[in-house]
Amino acid sequence: MPPTHPPSLQFLNLTMPIHVRPACAVPATRCFLASSPPTMPAKKTWVASRASTARESSSVAEWAKGVSLEEWQGWGTSSSVPAMVAEIIRGFRALEQETNSSMSFGGLGGKLQGSFKVQEDIKHRALYNSLRDSEKKLQFFSARQIACRLLGSRGYLCQKCWLPMEDCMCSKLVPCSLWCGIKFWLYMHPKDFLRQNNTGKLLWQTFGSQAATLCLFGIHEHEEIMWDAFRHSGKNMVWFLYPNKSLSPKSAQDIFFEGPSTGLKDQKVVFSVLEEKPLNFVLIDGTWSNSAAMYRRLKDRWISLWEDEDPPCISLSTLGASAMHKLRPQPSWDHTCTAAAAAGLLSELHLRPELSVYGLDKQAEAVENALDVLLDALTTRRLRMGRSITRKERHNNCI
Numbered sequence: 001m002p003p004t005h006p007p008s009l010q011f012l013n014l015t016m017p018i019h020v021r022p023a024c025a026v027p028a029t030r031c032f033l034a035s036s037p038p039t040m041p042a043k044k045t046w047v048a049s050r051a052s053t054a055r056e057s058s059s060v061a062e063w064a065k066g067v068s069l070e071e072w073q074g075w076g077t078s079s080s081v082p083a084m085v086a087e088i089i090r091g092f093r094a095l096e097q098e099t100n101s102s103m104s105f106g107g108l109g110g111k112l113q114g115s116f117k118v119q120e121d122i123k124h125r126a127l128y129n130s131l132r133d134s135e136k137k138l139q140f141f142s143a144r145q146i147a148c149r150l151l152g153s154r155g156y157l158c159q160k161c162w163l164p165m166e167d168c169m170c171s172k173l174v175p176c177s178l179w180c181g182i183k184f185w186l187y188m189h190p191k192d193f194l195r196q197n198n199t200g201k202l203l204w205q206t207f208g209s210q211a212a213t214l215c216l217f218g219i220h221e222h223e224e225i226m227w228d229a230f231r232h233s234g235k236n237m238v239w240f241l242y243p244n245k246s247l248s249p250k251s252a253q254d255i256f257f258e259g260p261s262t263g264l265k266d267q268k269v270v271f272s273v274l275e276e277k278p279l280n281f282v283l284i285d286g287t288w289s290n291s292a293a294m295y296r297r298l299k300d301r302w303i304s305l306w307e308d309e310d311p312p313c314i315s316l317s318t319l320g321a322s323a324m325h326k327l328r329p330q331p332s333w334d335h336t337c338t339a340a341a342a343a344g345l346l347s348e349l350h351l352r353p354e355l356s357v358y359g360l361d362k363q364a365e366a367v368e369n370a371l372d373v374l375l376d377a378l379t380t381r382r383l384r385m386g387r388s389i390t391r392k393e394r395h396n397n398c399i
């Protein structure tokens with residue numbers, strides 16, 4: 001039996017492998033599912049419902065442009081334009097000239113279409129096969145995904161909320177400051193980049209990209225920035241939200257003072273250190289099937305950097321009623337979406353008396369509110385387009 005996900009979150013990325021230990025007593029105080037469950041579409045159907053009119057109006061000339069720093073950063077990152085992404089886009093343009101065909105995109109996730117796609121397929125497969133190094137293959141795969149998604153979304157999606165422009169929800173989001181002792185990293189699979197129903201994006205939309213930073217899997221520039229930050233903070237200041245079943249995962253309660261986490265006993269000193277070098281929390285933002293490879297990559301890098309066997313993983317020990325109000329309180333539930341996991345973590349950290357003054361509960365609430373806004377926007381879009389919002393396919397998304 002697959003775990004049952006609540007219908008309200010069916011079309012979000014529910015597959016983040018946040019391990020939640022069976023929560024026996026989780027009152028869902030604000031659970032709107034209790035009375036009359038709204039029926040929502042499965043993720044698959046949802047994505048397929050993208051309007052074609054807006055993207056058809058995007059000119060081919062738009063797609064043919066290279067990516068500027070301003071455009072790149074507009075999508076939610078503060079990094080430089082990844083060299084390989086820029087190179088792939090240049091390659092597309094060169095191929096257009098060689099084959100006298102024009103790029104066109106459609107379908108799910110910025111897929112190439114038409115005769116250009118046929119030509120490009122031949123070219124990229126040959127290039128991929130010529131790469132002997134698996135690392136180069138991965139980087140090429142990621143960069144090509146990103147390039148296609150970026151070009152295919154240009155002029156169609158709002159850069160900030162990744163929704164079609166006519167459904168932009170940006171004006172409804174309320175920004176909030178994250179306590180400077182914490183930093184989130186959204187380690188995102190390229191196939192989740194620019195997905196309308198991705199929830200990781202809500203974190204930097206709410207807290208800003210310095211407090212919640214996007215790190216794209218396989219994008220060299222992004223991964224270097226993240227690992228440089230880890231080196232700077234030190235290995236005791238990095239935590240991964242991942243169900244590492246080979247070890248007994250730690251919880252938010254274990255982070256600060258128990259064990260060798262900071263090595264400092266005086267609370268004031270500890271928190272001044274935290275504000276200088278924050279605790280880094282890595283959220284793996286991808287489907288369940290992709291997340292294993294993502295974790296493996298993190299683990300390999302961790303071992304090569306610090307020669308430790310496993311990266312330190314934490315799990316959420318409770319589904320705090322406040323943070324997880326949309327979720328059914330059932331023990332079989334062990335996955336959640338990225339933003340809800342971040343809210344859950346903040347709620348749990350807030351329960352630590354020494355952290356209670358930092359307003360982490362309010363910061364968790366800001367994320368929950370952003371999730372509400374996203375759910376409303378996706379639902380409104382769905383209804384406006386006359387699409388079914390029944391749950392008939394909902395189990396397709398369950399792991």
Ligand SMILES: [Zn+2]
Pocket residue numbers: 158159160161162163168169170171
């Ligand atoms: Zn927007």
